[in-house]
Amino acid sequence: MPTALLPRIRRFAAAASLVCATFASSVAGAATLDFDFIEDTIDTVFSQASFGTSTIDVRFNTAQTLVAPDFVNLTYDAYGGEFRDLPGNSGGRLPATASAALKTIKLYLVDSFVTVSGELSNVLGLGWLGAPGVAVAADRLLGAGYNALTLPIAIAHEIGHNLGLGHLATTADANNLMYPTLPSVTTMARTALTLSQVQTILTSTLLQTDASGSLFLTVQPIYVTAAAVVPPPTPAPVPLPATGLLMIVAIAPIAALRRRRRRATGPARCAA
Numbered sequence: 001m002p003t004a005l006l007p008r009i010r011r012f013a014a015a016a017s018l019v020c021a022t023f024a025s026s027v028a029g030a031a032t033l034d035f036d037f038i039e040d041t042i043d044t045v046f047s048q049a050s051f052g053t054s055t056i057d058v059r060f061n062t063a064q065t066l067v068a069p070d071f072v073n074l075t076y077d078a079y080g081g082e083f084r085d086l087p088g089n090s091g092g093r094l095p096a097t098a099s100a101a102l103k104t105i106k107l108y109l110v111d112s113f114v115t116v117s118g119e120l121s122n123v124l125g126l127g128w129l130g131a132p133g134v135a136v137a138a139d140r141l142l143g144a145g146y147n148a149l150t151l152p153i154a155i156a157h158e159i160g161h162n163l164g165l166g167h168l169a170t171t172a173d174a175n176n177l178m179y180p181t182l183p184s185v186t187t188m189a190r191t192a193l194t195l196s197q198v199q200t201i202l203t204s205t206l207l208q209t210d211a212s213g214s215l216f217l218t219v220q221p222i223y224v225t226a227a228a229v230v231p232p233p234t235p236a237p238v239p240l241p242a243t244g245l246l247m248i249v250a251i252a253p254i255a256a257l258r259r260r261r262r263r264a265t266g267p268a269r270c271a272a
Contacts, residue, residue, distance in 0.1 A: 041152035063221040089133040109138035127158030134158040
């Protein structure tokens with residue numbers, strides 16, 4: 001069982017100039033998320049040169065959906081707020097002997113974050129420090145003004161918290177993965193990790209080892225939506241167009257005529 005953890009949540013904010021006043025709803029763009037690209041990008045972060053031969057393979061499970069209208073725009077506070085109320089996201093630290101299922105990081109994809117006073121926040125992501133559990137404002141990060149790398153780097157940042165890393169907030173650390181703000185148009189240059197940070201990551205109880213001895217980390221993406229997505233109905237069979245019917249009618253007498261001719265002549269026979 002997870003041991004008790006004094007709740008410590010880490011927030012990842014956009015630069016103040018990037019705060020947007022309007023948001024779409026129900027993770028509108030989530031259905032188009034390219035998890036292969038996201039996984040490959042995060043793999044690159046956790047296999048950079050500072051890891052040496054101890055690189056970490058980040059493995060995404062098939063995405064799931066959580067119908068929870070109250071959590072689409074997630075209210076948070078210093079102790080987690082609604083982030084803590086998400087299923088399986090209590091923030092408890094895990095012993096090294098915890099099961100693989102408990103070590104899986106749940107990645108909640110929400111629309112936006114809201115302060116306890118009800119104001120829309122410029123926060124892009126939340127993550128437990130030293131325990132599994134991440135939420136990102138996916139709908140916002142998929143919006144205009146953000147490039148393709150912003151979402152995966154925001155996720156990698158929050159995973160960094162889960163693996164035990166805190167923020168590095170000086171301007172000299174602006175290119176470090178754990179810098180607490182992220183520009184809307186970003187690059188892989190903003191994902192650096194120091195040797196000291198890598199040493200901290202490698203002590204995390206969330207890491208697992210496969211049969212070949214390679215380190216890996218499992219992530220479970222979860223779309224948080226206001227309502228279940230109903231698949232479109234199966235379209236009814238399309239009737240043949242009039243020209244197709246004419247073609248069938250025109251060919252049928254020809255086929256019948258050929259059959260009559262074959263019956264009249266009989267099959268060819270070889271001479272004895």
